[in-house]
Amino acid sequence: MSTIFAPATAPGPAGVAVVRISGTEAGTALASLAGTLPEPRKAVLRTFRGPAGEVLDEGLALWFPRPNSFTGEDVVELHVHGGRATMRAVLDALRPMPGLRPAEPGEFTRRAFENGKLELTQVEALADLVQAETEGQRRQAARQLEGGLGTRLEAWRSEVLKALAHVEAAIDFAEDEVPDAAAGAVARVQRLVPQLDAALGASPRAERLRAGVHVAIVGPPNAGKSSLLNAIAGREAAIVSATAGTTRDVVEVHLDLDGMPVVLADTAGLRESLDEIEGEGIRRALVRAEAADLRIAVLDAADWPNLDTRTLAAAGPDALIVFNKADIRYVPEPALCGRDTFQLSAQTGAGMDRFMGALTARVRDQAGLTEEPGLTRARHREAVAESAAHLGRFLEGQGDVALRAEDLRLAVRALGRVTGRVDVEELLDVIFRDFCIGK
Numbered sequence: 001m002s003t004i005f006a007p008a009t010a011p012g013p014a015g016v017a018v019v020r021i022s023g024t025e026a027g028t029a030l031a032s033l034a035g036t037l038p039e040p041r042k043a044v045l046r047t048f049r050g051p052a053g054e055v056l057d058e059g060l061a062l063w064f065p066r067p068n069s070f071t072g073e074d075v076v077e078l079h080v081h082g083g084r085a086t087m088r089a090v091l092d093a094l095r096p097m098p099g100l101r102p103a104e105p106g107e108f109t110r111r112a113f114e115n116g117k118l119e120l121t122q123v124e125a126l127a128d129l130v131q132a133e134t135e136g137q138r139r140q141a142a143r144q145l146e147g148g149l150g151t152r153l154e155a156w157r158s159e160v161l162k163a164l165a166h167v168e169a170a171i172d173f174a175e176d177e178v179p180d181a182a183a184g185a186v187a188r189v190q191r192l193v194p195q196l197d198a199a200l201g202a203s204p205r206a207e208r209l210r211a212g213v214h215v216a217i218v219g220p221p222n223a224g225k226s227s228l229l230n231a232i233a234g235r236e237a238a239i240v241s242a243t244a245g246t247t248r249d250v251v252e253v254h255l256d257l258d259g260m261p262v263v264l265a266d267t268a269g270l271r272e273s274l275d276e277i278e279g280e281g282i283r284r285a286l287v288r289a290e291a292a293d294l295r296i297a298v299l300d301a302a303d304w305p306n307l308d309t310r311t312l313a314a315a316g317p318d319a320l321i322v323f324n325k326a327d328i329r330y331v332p333e334p335a336l337c338g339r340d341t342f343q344l345s346a347q348t349g350a351g352m353d354r355f356m357g358a359l360t361a362r363v364r365d366q367a368g369l370t371e372e373p374g375l376t377r378a379r380h381r382e383a384v385a386e387s388a389a390h391l392g393r394f395l396e397g398q399g400d401v402a403l404r405a406e407d408l409r410l411a412v413r414a415l416g417r418v419t420g421r422v423d424v425e426e427l428l429d430v431i432f433r434d435f436c437i438g439k
């Protein structure tokens with residue numbers, strides 16, 4: 001396998017830039033750039049030299065001999081000065097070395113996975129951590145990177161494997177030798193299913209914390225939707241004008257509400273329109289409102305009590321309802337059958353604090369750190385749901401015990417896919433070898 005190298009830091013001027021090298025030739029590469037190999041895992045100051053002995057830069061060199069490295073291979077890190085030309089000179093010196101080539105995207109992490117340094121949920125967590133923009137996202141990714149989710153999934157998988165071993169025992173041995181084997185398997189699976197169900201129930205919160213809570217603003221033209229978006233974002237993200245039908249495309253801003261990531265969308269005003277482009281904008285507004293986790297209906301307080309039915313329908317029963325332009329007209333107690341209503345002025349900012357408090361609380365209901373490490377991606381959720389379905393089938397199943405073993409096998413495989421461990425037979429052998437019948 002070739003030895004790979006790549007910058008580990010973003011390009012551009014910076015104090016320090018890091019080059020990472022991984023593979024069997026990493027040590028040789030370091031020696032030819034900077035002389036003898038330093039003590040493992042100790043930063044040493046070295047002069048890095050090109051093939052003709054010319055000085056490329058002076059910086060720190062670190063040597064991580066396998067297997068105690070990020071990838072599990074021999075790894076070298078060079079900390080050089082963070083200029084484009086310096087980085088280029090170092091990479092140019094590495095490129096012609098025998099056995100070395102530039103790394104593909106994600107290749108270091110891929111090697112870490114292949115060498116058993118990380119399982120798949122940790123690989124995903126690493127990507128999430130790099131992308132994390134809010135404190136909540138960071139905490140969730142860090143927890144997953146520690147292996148919390150993987151450990152949870154592996155514990156479930158091992159429970160199903162034990163149940164499977166019971167069932168296999170019932171198949172392999174005469175019935176009188178294993179009176180309780182099948183019953184033991186059933187009891188084990190019965191204890192497990194609620195745990196999977198609980199994780200599935202909590203998964204929307206975990207997934208939204210990773211990907212953002214999608215909030216859509218809907219309302220009739222000119223109600224002040226774009227003004228509200230701008231007031232929330234604290235900048236002029238969307239065009240505001242007195243012309244009805246100003247916004248046509250969906251305008252998105254990314255917000256950090258109390259550590260939770262929010263994708264807030266402003267949309268075209270809802271009305272009957274003959275204009276083709278506006279019509280398309282309205283269609284998009286309705287699609288976005290439908291797909292959102294949370295909707296804000298913006299109404300012009302001057303229209304009270306004639307509320308736009310199109311808006312109320314698109315906003316649904318759980319929307320936050322804003323009566324905007326409270327600086328012009330204040331609606332006394334706009335009781336709307338138990339709905340969350342707000343009087344505010346997007347222009348003056350009056351009433352915004354109460355509204356933002358409520359919006360943040362709603363977002364917190366939708367997303368957050370779950371008690372146990374959560375299923376943060378659809379991929380996890382779908383696999384766990386599939387596994388739970390197979391376990392359900394196993395519990396419902398009657399008669400042929402061999403067929404029921406297949407349900408467990410499929411349940412194990414679905415869970416194994418999440419962490420990337422799919423070696424059912426192998427593990428089963430291990431568990432079965434010192435398996436005491438009836439236990």
Ligand SMILES: Nc1nc2c(ncn2[C@@H]2O[C@H](COP(=O)(O)OP(=O)(O)OP(=O)(O)O)[C@@H](O)[C@H]2O)c(=O)[nH]1
Nearest residue numbers: 221222223224225226227241245246247269346347
């Ligand atoms: N007095 C007052 N005027 C406001 C307020 N909010 C918005 N406006 C005005 O209302 C008009 C329409 O505002 P926009 O934010 O563009 O409304 P919109 O709902 O996005 O309109 P469309 O994009 O056309 O659907 C502009 O002239 C704003 O200045 C407010 O709180 N008070």
Ligand SMILES: [Mg+2]
Nearest residue numbers: 225226246247
């Ligand atoms: Mg607008």
